[in-house]
Amino acid sequence: MDFSSKLLENAVAEVSQLPGIGKRTALRLVLHLLKQPKERTTYLTAAIQALRDDVVFCKKCHNISDSEVCEICANPKRDRSVVCVVEDLRDVMAIENTGQFQGTYHVLGGKISPMEGIGPNDLNIRSLVQKVDEGEIQELIFALSASMEGDTTNFYIYRQLQGKSVKLATIARGISVGDELEYADEVTLGRSIVNRIPFEDSLKTS
Numbered sequence: 123m124d125f126s127s128k129l130l131e132n133a134v135a136e137v138s139q140l141p142g143i144g145k146r147t148a149l150r151l152v153l154h155l156l157k158q159p160k161e162r163t164t165y166l167t168a169a170i171q172a173l174r175d176d177v178v179f180c181k182k183c184h185n186i187s188d189s190e191v192c193e194i195c196a197n198p199k200r201d202r203s204v205v206c207v208v209e210d211l212r213d214v215m216a217i218e219n220t221g222q223f224q225g226t227y228h229v230l231g232g233k234i235s236p237m238e239g240i241g242p243n244d245l246n247i248r249s250l251v252q253k254v255d256e257g258e259i260q261e262l263i264f265a266l267s268a269s270m271e272g273d274t275t276n277f278y279i280y281r282q283l284q285g286k287s288v289k290l291a292t293i294a295r296g297i298s299v300g301d302e303l304e305y306a307d308e309v310t311l312g313r314s315i316v317n318r319i320p321f322e323d324s325l326k327t328s
């Protein structure tokens with residue numbers, strides 16, 4: 123792409139670093155911003171900068187939060203003995219939208235993926251095992267997407283927790299293989315949490 127301006131070229135290069143945004147889309151977005159009042163750009167960059175500067179991760183569940191302990195963990199009505207294990211914030215949002223889950227969460231921050239160089243130590247797994255050892259958790263529900271990485275991660279955690287007194291369950295797969303949790307419809311997802319199955323049963327069928 124030949125740009126008439128170095129400033130334009132730099133802006134397009136930065137925006138096109140975002141996932142799913144090619145050079146053409148980046149150019150469209152940048153030109154759109156140029157047409158907007160100048161404050162729009164200020165609000166946009168300020169919001170992103172504030173997010174980077176001020177965001178914290180809940181010290182209990184590792185979810186993105188504005189305070190040391192997130193609203194879900196801080197809510198006395200939530201059941202701390204039932205913990206849903208998810209990949210990231212998007213899964214928490216999807217499950218919260220179902221209104222079917224009254225427990226709490228543990229956010230791993232990703233899935234084990236040798237292809238992408240993500241190992242168990244890159245994820246919040248040790249703190250999960252620690253929480254189980256502390257004895258408050260009675261049941262863990264695996265709610266990672268049904269992919270090879272999701273299965274590998276579930277199995278790794280399962281191995282880490284063997285012999286410990288915690289019930290392990292997995293969401294019932296009304297969700298077809300490969301579907302990401304965040305795209306599952308609310309009714310199906312809600313049902314799959316309510317009708318969860320013992321994790322070891324899921325090992326036999328796969």
Ligand SMILES: [Zn+2]
Binds near residue numbers: 193
């Ligand atoms: Zn939390």
